[in-house]
Amino acid sequence: MADVSAPVFSIIVPLFNEQFAVAGTIVDIRDYFEQRGESYEVLLVDNASTDATRGHAEPLLDGERIRLLVNDANRGKGYSVRRGMLEARGEIRLHCDADCAPSLASLPRMLELLEENELVVGSRLAPGAQLGQRQTLPRRFVGRGFQQVCRAILNEPTRDLFCGFKLWRGDAATDVFERITLDGWTYDAEAIAMARALGYRVAETGIVWTDREGSRLQMSRILIPVIRELLAAKENVRAEGERSDSGGGGR
Numbered sequence: 001m002a003d004v005s006a007p008v009f010s011i012i013v014p015l016f017n018e019q020f021a022v023a024g025t026i027v028d029i030r031d032y033f034e035q036r037g038e039s040y041e042v043l044l045v046d047n048a049s050t051d052a053t054r055g056h057a058e059p060l061l062d063g064e065r066i067r068l069l070v071n072d073a074n075r076g077k078g079y080s081v082r083r084g085m086l087e088a089r090g091e092i093r094l095h096c097d098a099d100c101a102p103s104l105a106s107l108p109r110m111l112e113l114l115e116e117n118e119l120v121v122g123s124r125l126a127p128g129a130q131l132g133q134r135q136t137l138p139r140r141f142v143g144r145g146f147q148q149v150c151r152a153i154l155n156e157p158t159r160d161l162f163c164g165f166k167l168w169r170g171d172a173a174t175d176v177f178e179r180i181t182l183d184g185w186t187y188d189a190e191a192i193a194m195a196r197a198l199g200y201r202v203a204e205t206g207i208v209w210t211d212r213e214g215s216r217l218q219m220s221r222i223l224i225p226v227i228r229e230l231l232a233a234k235e236n237v238r239a240e241g242e243r244s245d246s247g248g249g250g251r
Helices: 024-038 053-060 079-089 101-114 137-154 170-177 188-198 217-248
Strands: 007-014 038-045 064-072 092-096 118-124 165-170 201-206
Touching: 007 024, 007 079, 024 038, 024 053, 038 053, 038 079, 053 064, 053 188, 064 079, 079 092, 079 170, 079 188, 092 101, 092 170, 101 118, 101 165, 101 201, 118 188, 137 188, 137 217, 165 170, 170 188, 188 201, 188 217
Parallel strands: 007 038, 007 092, 038 064, 118 201
Antiparallel strands: 092 165, 118 165
Protein backbone atom coordinates (compact mmCIF):
# COMPACT_ATOMS: atom_id res chain seq x y z
CA MET A 1 0.00 0.00 0.00
CA ALA A 2 1.32 3.44 -0.91
CA ASP A 3 2.22 5.87 1.85
CA VAL A 4 -0.44 8.56 1.44
CA SER A 5 1.71 10.96 3.44
CA ALA A 6 4.72 10.54 1.16
CA PRO A 7 6.00 13.78 -0.38
CA VAL A 8 6.24 14.34 -4.10
CA PHE A 9 9.94 15.18 -3.88
CA SER A 10 12.82 13.88 -1.79
CA ILE A 11 16.07 15.82 -2.08
CA ILE A 12 19.13 13.93 -0.87
CA VAL A 13 22.19 16.06 -0.06
CA PRO A 14 25.41 14.25 0.93
CA LEU A 15 27.65 16.33 3.19
CA PHE A 16 31.26 16.17 4.27
CA ASN A 17 32.93 19.23 5.76
CA GLU A 18 30.50 21.66 4.14
CA GLN A 19 30.31 24.24 6.94
CA PHE A 20 30.58 27.15 4.50
CA ALA A 21 27.99 25.86 2.02
CA VAL A 22 25.39 23.88 3.93
CA ALA A 23 23.16 26.64 5.31
CA GLY A 24 22.91 28.47 1.99
CA THR A 25 22.19 25.22 0.17
CA ILE A 26 19.38 24.30 2.57
CA VAL A 27 17.79 27.72 2.20
CA ASP A 28 18.05 27.64 -1.60
CA ILE A 29 16.50 24.17 -1.81
CA ARG A 30 13.76 25.02 0.69
CA ASP A 31 12.85 28.26 -1.09
CA TYR A 32 12.82 26.60 -4.50
CA PHE A 33 10.45 23.82 -3.49
CA GLU A 34 8.25 26.13 -1.42
CA GLN A 35 7.76 28.18 -4.57
CA ARG A 36 6.83 25.06 -6.52
CA GLY A 37 4.03 24.45 -4.05
CA GLU A 38 4.47 20.66 -3.99
CA SER A 39 5.27 18.54 -0.96
CA TYR A 40 8.93 17.78 -0.35
CA GLU A 41 11.48 16.53 2.12
CA VAL A 42 15.20 17.29 2.33
CA LEU A 43 17.48 14.57 3.69
CA LEU A 44 20.92 15.84 4.61
CA VAL A 45 23.34 12.95 5.10
CA ASP A 46 26.45 13.97 7.01
CA ASN A 47 29.41 11.66 6.46
CA ALA A 48 31.00 12.22 9.88
CA SER A 49 32.16 15.75 9.12
CA THR A 50 35.05 17.01 11.23
CA ASP A 51 34.13 20.70 10.90
CA ALA A 52 31.01 22.66 11.91
CA THR A 53 28.74 21.31 9.17
CA ARG A 54 26.16 19.93 11.59
CA GLY A 55 26.19 23.06 13.71
CA HIS A 56 25.42 25.21 10.66
CA ALA A 57 22.67 22.86 9.49
CA GLU A 58 20.84 22.26 12.76
CA PRO A 59 19.10 25.67 13.08
CA LEU A 60 17.38 25.00 9.75
CA LEU A 61 16.08 21.52 10.59
CA ASP A 62 12.40 21.00 11.35
CA GLY A 63 12.36 17.24 11.95
CA GLU A 64 9.88 16.61 9.16
CA ARG A 65 10.60 18.32 5.85
CA ILE A 66 14.28 18.99 6.57
CA ARG A 67 16.12 16.23 8.40
CA LEU A 68 19.72 15.39 9.19
CA LEU A 69 21.09 11.86 9.10
CA VAL A 70 24.57 11.41 10.56
CA ASN A 71 26.84 8.49 9.65
CA ASP A 72 28.63 6.94 12.62
CA ALA A 73 31.92 7.08 10.68
CA ASN A 74 33.23 8.34 7.36
CA ARG A 75 31.72 5.68 5.11
CA GLY A 76 31.98 7.43 1.75
CA LYS A 77 29.78 9.53 -0.48
CA GLY A 78 28.18 6.49 -2.09
CA TYR A 79 27.14 5.16 1.30
CA SER A 80 25.63 8.54 2.19
CA VAL A 81 23.63 8.88 -1.02
CA ARG A 82 22.46 5.27 -0.78
CA ARG A 83 21.35 5.81 2.82
CA GLY A 84 19.42 8.91 1.81
CA MET A 85 17.82 7.29 -1.22
CA LEU A 86 16.66 4.29 0.80
CA GLU A 87 15.27 6.40 3.64
CA ALA A 88 13.54 8.79 1.24
CA ARG A 89 9.79 8.53 0.71
CA GLY A 90 9.32 10.78 -2.30
CA GLU A 91 7.83 9.73 -5.61
CA ILE A 92 10.67 11.67 -7.24
CA ARG A 93 14.17 11.69 -5.72
CA LEU A 94 16.87 14.24 -6.47
CA HIS A 95 20.51 13.71 -5.59
CA CYS A 96 21.86 17.22 -5.14
CA ASP A 97 25.43 17.93 -4.03
CA ALA A 98 26.04 20.68 -1.49
CA ASP A 99 27.05 23.09 -4.27
CA CYS A 100 24.16 22.27 -6.60
CA ALA A 101 21.83 25.22 -5.97
CA PRO A 102 22.49 26.86 -9.39
CA SER A 103 21.44 23.59 -11.04
CA LEU A 104 17.90 23.87 -9.69
CA ALA A 105 17.24 26.08 -12.72
CA SER A 106 17.55 22.91 -14.82
CA LEU A 107 15.03 20.89 -12.84
CA PRO A 108 11.95 21.70 -14.99
CA ARG A 109 13.63 20.25 -18.07
CA MET A 110 14.73 17.19 -16.12
CA LEU A 111 11.18 16.65 -14.86
CA GLU A 112 9.94 16.68 -18.45
CA LEU A 113 12.46 13.98 -19.32
CA LEU A 114 11.49 11.96 -16.25
CA GLU A 115 8.03 11.50 -17.71
CA GLU A 116 9.60 9.06 -20.21
CA ASN A 117 12.54 7.81 -18.14
CA GLU A 118 13.30 6.46 -14.67
CA LEU A 119 16.63 8.29 -14.30
CA VAL A 120 17.69 11.66 -15.67
CA VAL A 121 21.40 12.42 -15.36
CA GLY A 122 22.37 16.07 -15.10
CA SER A 123 25.45 16.60 -17.25
CA ARG A 124 28.24 19.13 -17.65
CA LEU A 125 29.22 17.52 -20.95
CA ALA A 126 25.93 17.00 -22.79
CA PRO A 127 24.48 19.51 -25.27
CA GLY A 128 22.75 22.40 -23.53
CA ALA A 129 25.05 22.51 -20.51
CA GLN A 130 25.55 26.04 -19.16
CA LEU A 131 28.78 26.22 -17.22
CA GLY A 132 29.71 29.05 -14.90
CA GLN A 133 33.05 28.86 -13.13
CA ARG A 134 35.00 26.01 -14.71
CA GLN A 135 37.97 23.97 -13.66
CA THR A 136 41.33 24.72 -15.25
CA LEU A 137 41.98 23.25 -18.69
CA PRO A 138 44.45 20.61 -17.38
CA ARG A 139 41.92 19.44 -14.78
CA ARG A 140 39.18 19.28 -17.40
CA PHE A 141 41.45 17.26 -19.69
CA VAL A 142 42.32 14.77 -16.93
CA GLY A 143 38.71 14.58 -15.77
CA ARG A 144 37.33 13.80 -19.21
CA GLY A 145 39.99 11.16 -19.77
CA PHE A 146 39.08 9.58 -16.47
CA GLN A 147 35.38 9.58 -17.41
CA GLN A 148 36.28 7.78 -20.64
CA VAL A 149 38.11 5.06 -18.69
CA CYS A 150 35.11 4.57 -16.39
CA ARG A 151 32.68 4.51 -19.29
CA ALA A 152 34.79 1.91 -21.10
CA ILE A 153 35.00 -0.39 -18.08
CA LEU A 154 31.22 -0.34 -17.53
CA ASN A 155 30.28 -0.06 -21.22
CA GLU A 156 28.22 2.97 -20.22
CA PRO A 157 27.27 5.61 -22.81
CA THR A 158 26.51 8.42 -20.33
CA ARG A 159 28.98 11.25 -20.96
CA ASP A 160 29.10 12.66 -17.42
CA LEU A 161 28.94 9.91 -14.82
CA PHE A 162 29.87 11.98 -11.79
CA CYS A 163 27.91 15.23 -11.91
CA GLY A 164 26.17 15.72 -8.55
CA PHE A 165 22.66 16.36 -9.87
CA LYS A 166 20.54 13.34 -10.77
CA LEU A 167 16.78 12.82 -10.78
CA TRP A 168 15.18 9.43 -10.11
CA ARG A 169 11.74 7.92 -9.98
CA GLY A 170 11.37 6.68 -6.43
CA ASP A 171 10.71 3.01 -7.17
CA ALA A 172 13.67 2.80 -9.56
CA ALA A 173 15.94 4.53 -7.04
CA THR A 174 15.02 2.02 -4.36
CA ASP A 175 15.56 -0.92 -6.69
CA VAL A 176 18.96 0.33 -7.87
CA PHE A 177 20.36 1.54 -4.55
CA GLU A 178 19.44 -1.71 -2.82
CA ARG A 179 21.73 -3.49 -5.29
CA ILE A 180 24.81 -1.31 -5.72
CA THR A 181 27.90 -1.98 -3.63
CA LEU A 182 30.33 0.92 -3.99
CA ASP A 183 30.54 3.24 -0.97
CA GLY A 184 32.96 5.81 -2.41
CA TRP A 185 32.40 8.59 -4.92
CA THR A 186 32.51 6.21 -7.91
CA TYR A 187 29.12 4.80 -6.84
CA ASP A 188 27.55 7.13 -9.46
CA ALA A 189 28.95 5.04 -12.29
CA GLU A 190 27.69 1.79 -10.75
CA ALA A 191 24.23 3.27 -10.12
CA ILE A 192 23.78 4.45 -13.71
CA ALA A 193 25.05 1.16 -15.15
CA MET A 194 22.83 -0.79 -12.74
CA ALA A 195 19.77 1.19 -13.81
CA ARG A 196 20.40 0.25 -17.44
CA ALA A 197 21.09 -3.40 -16.56
CA LEU A 198 17.75 -3.60 -14.75
CA GLY A 199 15.93 -2.23 -17.79
CA TYR A 200 15.28 1.29 -16.58
CA ARG A 201 15.32 4.12 -19.08
CA VAL A 202 18.15 6.63 -18.63
CA ALA A 203 18.37 10.11 -20.16
CA GLU A 204 21.21 12.63 -19.96
CA THR A 205 20.74 16.36 -20.32
CA GLY A 206 22.96 19.41 -20.09
CA ILE A 207 22.38 21.49 -16.96
CA VAL A 208 23.40 24.75 -15.36
CA TRP A 209 26.54 24.05 -13.32
CA THR A 210 29.26 25.96 -11.52
CA ASP A 211 32.43 24.11 -10.53
CA ARG A 212 34.06 24.69 -7.19
CA GLU A 213 37.62 25.87 -7.01
CA GLY A 214 40.14 23.13 -6.42
CA SER A 215 39.60 19.42 -6.04
CA ARG A 216 39.83 16.94 -3.21
CA LEU A 217 40.91 14.18 -5.56
CA GLN A 218 44.33 13.43 -7.06
CA MET A 219 43.81 11.23 -10.09
CA SER A 220 47.32 9.82 -10.07
CA ARG A 221 46.76 8.38 -6.59
CA ILE A 222 43.26 7.01 -7.06
CA LEU A 223 43.29 5.66 -10.62
CA ILE A 224 44.32 2.06 -9.87
CA PRO A 225 42.01 1.65 -6.81
CA VAL A 226 39.12 3.12 -8.80
CA ILE A 227 39.71 0.75 -11.72
CA ARG A 228 39.61 -2.17 -9.28
CA GLU A 229 36.38 -0.86 -7.76
CA LEU A 230 34.74 -0.46 -11.15
CA LEU A 231 35.77 -3.92 -12.31
CA ALA A 232 34.09 -5.34 -9.19
CA ALA A 233 31.06 -3.12 -9.82
CA LYS A 234 30.90 -4.34 -13.42
CA GLU A 235 30.60 -7.92 -12.17
CA ASN A 236 27.88 -6.90 -9.69
CA VAL A 237 25.96 -5.07 -12.42
CA ARG A 238 26.22 -8.11 -14.70
CA ALA A 239 25.02 -10.48 -11.99
CA GLU A 240 22.10 -8.28 -10.93
CA GLY A 241 21.09 -7.74 -14.54
CA GLU A 242 21.03 -11.47 -15.17
CA ARG A 243 19.05 -12.05 -11.98
CA SER A 244 16.54 -9.42 -13.07
CA ASP A 245 16.21 -11.01 -16.52
CA SER A 246 15.46 -14.36 -14.88
CA GLY A 247 12.63 -12.90 -12.80
CA GLY A 248 14.46 -11.73 -9.70
CA GLY A 249 13.49 -8.05 -9.85
CA GLY A 250 13.85 -4.93 -11.96
CA ARG A 251 11.33 -3.73 -14.50
